[in-house]
Amino acid sequence: MAYPFQLGFQDATSPIMEELLHFHDHTLMIVFLISSLVLYIISLMLTTKLTHTSTMDAQEVETIWTILPAIILILIALPSLRILYMMDEINSPSLTVKTMGHQWYWSYEYTDSEDLSFDSYMIPTQELKPGELRLLEVDNRVVLPMEVTIRVLISSEDVLHSWAVPSLGLKTDAIPGRLNQTTLMGTRPGLYYGQCSEICGSNHSFMPIVLELVPLAYFEKWSASML
Numbered sequence: 001m002a003y004p005f006q007l008g009f010q011d012a013t014s015p016i017m018e019e020l021l022h023f024h025d026h027t028l029m030i031v032f033l034i035s036s037l038v039l040y041i042i043s044l045m046l047t048t049k050l051t052h053t054s055t056m057d058a059q060e061v062e063t064i065w066t067i068l069p070a071i072i073l074i075l076i077a078l079p080s081l082r083i084l085y086m087m088d089e090i091n092s093p094s095l096t097v098k099t100m101g102h103q104w105y106w107s108y109e110y111t112d113s114e115d116l117s118f119d120s121y122m123i124p125t126q127e128l129k130p131g132e133l134r135l136l137e138v139d140n141r142v143v144l145p146m147e148v149t150i151r152v153l154i155s156s157e158d159v160l161h162s163w164a165v166p167s168l169g170l171k172t173d174a175i176p177g178r179l180n181q182t183t184l185m186g187t188r189p190g191l192y193y194g195q196c197s198e199i200c201g202s203n204h205s206f207m208p209i210v211l212e213l214v215p216l217a218y219f220e221k222w223s224a225s226m227l
């Protein structure tokens with residue numbers, strides 16, 4: 001989860017989020033290099049009265065400053081498209097969870113089980129136990145097996161919501177009348193926090209998402225105990 005005054009991303013918990021972090025660092029490095037060059041040129045222009053007459057009209061220079069930015073844009077676009085298609089890939093999921101957005105809570109359905117579904121409400125601040133996180137804790141966590149490909153179907157019963165878990169690189173809109181799907185593959189056990197990411201009404205800030213990623217054997221025990 002995020003910590004106070006955090007500047008960067010949360011640690012990655014899925015291979016997709018690792019790819020996204022790499023892409024972010026790659027792009028930021030390009031931005032950093034361009035900004036330094038521009039800053040250097042500005043400082044040169046401000047501190048000298050010399051003028052290079054050859055740069056006033058030179059076909060070669062114009063060719064370079066047209067082609068170079070084009071190459072840089074391609075260097076950003078190609079890895080970006082690669083990740084975009086990877087995120088879109090649904091590779092034979094072993095489990096499906098349907099999540100519905102409501103004003104203002106989430107409900108979950110494990111469609112592989114006959115009757116495994118529950119609502120997930122935020123725990124109000126006055127009912128928190130010591131050590132629990134304000135505005136992030138829920139009464140029923142989404143327990144999911146780690147190292148298993150999971151399909152998440154996302155929709156809404158009333159208004160637009162968005163199901164988002166930053167450390168898994170997930171953010172999918174919950175739209176009434178439309179079923180969106182995304183895949184999830186956690187690489188380590190733990191609790192992963194998210195929040196609704198679509199301004200959905202007065203209690204928009206109070207419908208968090210808590211994923212509990214556990215080993216498969218524990219998940220089987222949990223799902224049996226829930227039936």
Ligand SMILES: [Cu+2]
Pocket residue numbers: 101160161162196197198199200204207
């Ligand atoms: Cu919402």
